[in-house]
Amino acid sequence: MSDPAEALLLTRLAHHRDRLQRQAVWVKSALSGDAHQDCLGEAAGIFVDASRQPWDHALRLDLTQLSLVRDLPGHRDAMAAGEVVNASEGRAAGHLRLRATDQELSRKGLDELVRTRRAFLEEAARLRIDPQVQHIVHVGIGGSDLGPRLLLSALGIRGTHLKIHFAGNGDLHELEGVLSLLHPAQCVVVLCSKSFSTQETLVNASRIRAWMDQADSSLFGQRTYAITSNPAAAQAFGVLRTFAFPDWVGGRYSLWSPIGLSAAVAIGPEAFEALLAGARAMDRHWLEAPPEQNLPWQLGLLDVWNRNDMGFASRCVVPYDSRLARLPAYLQQLEMESNGKSTDNHGRPVAQSTSPLIWGEPGTNAQHSFFQWLHQGSDVTPVEFILVQHPDHSNAEAHRKLLANALGQSWALLRGKTIREALGERVKGANPEWSAEQLAPHRVFAGARPSTLLMMDRLSPERLGALLALYEHRVFVAAHMWRINPFDQWGVELGKSLADDIDRRLAGGSLEGCDPQTARWIRRLAGPGGAATQPTGAGSDLSE
Numbered sequence: 001m002s003d004p005a006e007a008l009l010l011t012r013l014a015h016h017r018d019r020l021q022r023q024a025v026w027v028k029s030a031l032s033g034d035a036h037q038d039c040l041g042e043a044a045g046i047f048v049d050a051s052r053q054p055w056d057h058a059l060r061l062d063l064t065q066l067s068l069v070r071d072l073p074g075h076r077d078a079m080a081a082g083e084v085v086n087a088s089e090g091r092a093a094g095h096l097r098l099r100a101t102d103q104e105l106s107r108k109g110l111d112e113l114v115r116t117r118r119a120f121l122e123e124a125a126r127l128r129i130d131p132q133v134q135h136i137v138h139v140g141i142g143g144s145d146l147g148p149r150l151l152l153s154a155l156g157i158r159g160t161h162l163k164i165h166f167a168g169n170g171d172l173h174e175l176e177g178v179l180s181l182l183h184p185a186q187c188v189v190v191l192c193s194k195s196f197s198t199q200e201t202l203v204n205a206s207r208i209r210a211w212m213d214q215a216d217s218s219l220f221g222q223r224t225y226a227i228t229s230n231p232a233a234a235q236a237f238g239v240l241r242t243f244a245f246p247d248w249v250g251g252r253y254s255l256w257s258p259i260g261l262s263a264a265v266a267i268g269p270e271a272f273e274a275l276l277a278g279a280r281a282m283d284r285h286w287l288e289a290p291p292e293q294n295l296p297w298q299l300g301l302l303d304v305w306n307r308n309d310m311g312f313a314s315r316c317v318v319p320y321d322s323r324l325a326r327l328p329a330y331l332q333q334l335e336m337e338s339n340g341k342s343t344d345n346h347g348r349p350v351a352q353s354t355s356p357l358i359w360g361e362p363g364t365n366a367q368h369s370f371f372q373w374l375h376q377g378s379d380v381t382p383v384e385f386i387l388v389q390h391p392d393h394s395n396a397e398a399h400r401k402l403l404a405n406a407l408g409q410s411w412a413l414l415r416g417k418t419i420r421e422a423l424g425e426r427v428k429g430a431n432p433e434w435s436a437e438q439l440a441p442h443r444v445f446a447g448a449r450p451s452t453l454l455m456m457d458r459l460s461p462e463r464l465g466a467l468l469a470l471y472e473h474r475v476f477v478a479a480h481m482w483r484i485n486p487f488d489q490w491g492v493e494l495g496k497s498l499a500d501d502i503d504r505r506l507a508g509g510s511l512e513g514c515d516p517q518t519a520r521w522i523r524r525l526a527g528p529g530g531a532a533t534q535p536t537g538a539g540s541d542l543s544e
């Protein structure tokens with residue numbers, strides 16, 4: 001049972017929901033500009049406009065009050081202080097420490113973190129100018145891949161001759177495609193795996209080791225780094241150089257750790273430090289700003305409101321910058337692996353829906369694929385537009401058009417188009433035999449479709465760091481409100497262990513105890529001519 005203060009607030013929220021939905025109050029207020037004074041904010045160079053969302057000042061006060069009654073500040077501060085907030089794994093969640101200054105870390109007795117950061121950034125600086133190395137091959141999956149890939153695509157390679165390649169998928173076609181372009185003697189390999197037991201990473205790493213051994217049996221040892229919390233496993237695999245990070249850094253929160261080595265090589269240690277500084281600035285805001293002005297706090301509450309009270313099952317992220325094309329994939333792991341939970345911190349079923357589906361593509365590309373669905377489809381999905389005010393190219397007119405598109409889409413989603421407006425339009429491309437009355441219903445937009453605009457002045461390392469930290473903290477807020485643990489991921493286990501079981505059966509093991517349909521598949525794949533028995537090329541030995 002919730003306590004009386006909480007029960008009262010929940011009743012008030014139900015009133016807000018009816019009020020805002022029934023009279024479309026929020027749409028009127030957003031269109032008139034009334035919502036603006038209250039729903040705008042800026043922190044660490046990230047400007048947020050959430051005035052086109054189904055909330056208002058009164059609701060925000062009650063949502064904020066509810067988060068206070070539920071002691072969000074206490075939980076936040078416990079995380080920042082390094083307490084065990086990941087109860088099911090008995091660990092802290094220490095990603096904030098990864099971007100703390102050297103002085104802050106030393107004061108807390110965390111000198112080892114300072115040393116590791118210095119060491120991996122120095123190594124990055126050395127690699128950037130090593131004439132013997134032409135290529136970095138980064139191997140990892142999930143949190144050991146998505147962050148570095150995002151950094152590379154967002155910030156690009158700066159001031160080094162090196163090229164960075166990624167291979168993470170369990171499908172070796174990805175790695176074979178990379179290796180076909182390279183010579184082992186020109187490469188450095190960065191094996192990223194927190195656990196150093198992830199099947200895909202070990203399969204890729206084994207293939208790379210065989211590929212290097214063919215050229216020179218000492219190369220793999222000389223040219224490979226492991227970034228892991230399990231250095232013993234990396235050593236046993238034959239890796240001589242390891243950057244270890246603590247197990248209280250979650251995989252999807254590990255971009256800031258030595259997992260960022262390949263990215264630091266690409267963008268340079270100073271830019272990597274700037275990324276950390278940007279995240280740190282957002283951390284300070286998150287830890288210090290009052291709740292009503294605290295952007296991650298408010299956005300986290302909005303996420304919960306939209307999911308539970310508005311019933312929106314997904315959220316679409318559309319960066320209007322192709323350099324941020326990998327952002328939706330990064331956020332998918334961050335949000336859905338963190339908050340895709342149905343059991344609360346006390347082991348009970350969660351009463352409400354938790355993480356929405358996160359999806360998206362860069363604009364304007366997305367306008368030519370799924371925006372039709374966003375505007376006129378039968379489900380309402382809030383959209384997050386991410387804008388960069390100044391481009392890093394010199395065509396101001398093209399950039400102006402790009403931003404105009406983002407603003408135009410957000411406005412269109414909100415305002416919609418009435419049948420009267422549709423009737424009053426002259427339309428090209430319509431069936432000439434149709435009357436205006438026949439056509440108009442097809443051209444109606446319901447409107448009242450929420451969106452948020454997030455903007456940074458430039459796509460710099462600082463701003464990217466701040467943006468990603470903003471998302472991390474809002475995920476924490478939502479998790480707190482749902483009373484779930486955002487730092488474990490037990491849901492990934494079952495499929496993995498069944499895959500191991502099936503693999504043993506495909507390799508000739510007994511089918512006893514296997515479900516009938518899976519057994520049929522195994523017979524088909526393991527039988528004559530089945531994929532699992534197809535002769536493999538010399539380069540595709542997965543046995544290790």
Ligand code: F6P
Pocket residue numbers: 141142143144192193194195196197198201251252337489492
């Ligand atoms: O399967 C999920 C997961 O455990 C993610 O949480 C993690 O980021 C990814 O696999 C990779 O794990 P590791 O870094 O241990 O190889």
